[in-house]
Amino acid sequence: xxxxxxxxxxxxxxxxxxxxxxxxxxxxxxxxxxxxxxxxxxxxxxxxxxxxxxxxxxxxxxxxxxxxxxxxxxxxxxxxxxxxxxxxxxxxxxxxxxxxxxxxxxxxxxx
Amino acid sequence: xxxxxxxxxxxxxxxxxxxxxxxxxxxxxxxxxxxxxxxxxxxxxxxxxxxxxxxxxxxxxxxxxxxxxxxxxxxxxxxxxxxxxxxxxxxxxxxxxxxxxxxxxxxxxxxxxxxxxxxxxxxxxxxxxxxxxxxxxxxxxxxxxxxxxxxxxxxx
Numbered sequence: 001x002x003x004x005x006x007x008x009x010x011x012x013x014x015x016x017x018x019x020x021x022x023x024x025x026x027x028x029x030x031x032x033x034x035x036x037x038x039x040x041x042x043x044x045x046x047x048x049x050x051x052x053x054x055x056x057x058x059x060x061x062x063x064x065x066x067x068x069x070x071x072x073x074x075x076x077x078x079x080x081x082x083x084x085x086x087x088x089x090x091x092x093x094x095x096x097x098x099x100x101x102x103x104x105x106x107x108x109x110x111x
Numbered sequence: 112x113x114x115x116x117x118x119x120x121x122x123x124x125x126x127x128x129x130x131x132x133x134x135x136x137x138x139x140x141x142x143x144x145x146x147x148x149x150x151x152x153x154x155x156x157x158x159x160x161x162x163x164x165x166x167x168x169x170x171x172x173x174x175x176x177x178x179x180x181x182x183x184x185x186x187x188x189x190x191x192x193x194x195x196x197x198x199x200x201x202x203x204x205x206x207x208x209x210x211x212x213x214x215x216x217x218x219x220x221x222x223x224x225x226x227x228x229x230x231x232x233x234x235x236x237x238x239x240x241x242x243x244x245x246x247x248x249x250x251x252x253x254x255x256x257x258x259x260x261x262x263x264x265x266x267x
Contacts, residue, residue: 083119083121083222084194085121085194085219085222086121089121089123089217089219090123092145092146092147093123093125093145093215093217094125094145095144095145095149096125096127096137096138096143096144096145096146096215097125097126097127097145098144098145099137099143099144099145100127100128100129100134100137101128103129104128104129
C-alpha cells in the first residue's frame with residue numbers, strides 16, 4: 001500500500017504527469033526532460049526524485065550522459081487497484097441512488 | 112503473480128432515500144436506472160429462488176440463478192460472465208431500514224483473482240488514454256508549469 005501511495009503522490013502533480021507522458025515516447029536525457037518546463041532545474045530534479053521513489057522512472061548512465069526512462073508497471077498497479085467490477089457496480093449504484101434522489105425531489109415539489 | 116484459486120470480493124454501500132420494500136422492488140425492475148437489467152439489449156429475469164436471469168449488452172452476456180429472495184431484506188444470485196471466466200461468482204444484496212432511508216449493501220464475491228490481471232490491462236489502457244487526452248488538446252507542456260494549473264485542476 002505504501003508503494004501505491006508513492007505512485008499516487010507521484011502522479012498527483014501535472015508537471016510529473018507531463019514528465020511521464022514525455023518519457024512514454026522513450027528514454028530522454030535530463031535536460032530534454034526539463035526543457036519544456038518554465039521552472040528551475042532543481043524543481044525538475046525534485047519531481048524526478050519523487051517519480052524515482054515511486055518506481056516510475058529509472059536512470060541509466062550511458063557514457064557521460066544519464067538517460068531517464070519510464071517504468072510502466074507501477075502505473076498498472078494503480079489502474080488495477082480499481083477493479084472492473086468496482087467501476088461497474090459503483091456506476092450502477094450511483095445511477096440507482098440518483099433515481100431515488102430525483103424522485104424524492106419531485107415528490108417534495110408536488111407537496 | 113497470483114495464487115490459483117484465490118478470489119476477490121468487493122463491497123458497496125449506498126443510502127437510498129426510500130423504504131426497503133420500494134428499493135428492493137426497484138432493484139428488480141428493469142425500467143429503473145442503475146440495476147443490472149436496465150439498459151440491457153436483451154434480458155430475461157425470473158426473480159425467485161432457482162429462477163434464472165440473463166442479460167446482454169454490447170454482445171456480452173451475463174447469466175445467473177437466484178439463490179435467495181427475501182423481500183424486502185435480501186437478494187442473492189450467482190453471476191457468470193466472460194470476466195468470471197465462466198465461474199459462478201456471487202452477488203448478495205441487503206436492504207436495511209435506516210430511519211426513512213434504506214442502507215443498501217451489495218457484495219460481489221468469489222470473483223476469480225486472475226481477472227485482476229485483466230483489470231490491470233484495461234486500467235493500463237484507461238490510463239494511457241486519459242494521458243493521451245490530456246496532452247492531445249493542444250495545451251501540452253507549455254501550459255503545465257509549476258503553480259500554473261488552475262485550468263487543469265478544474266477541467267477533469
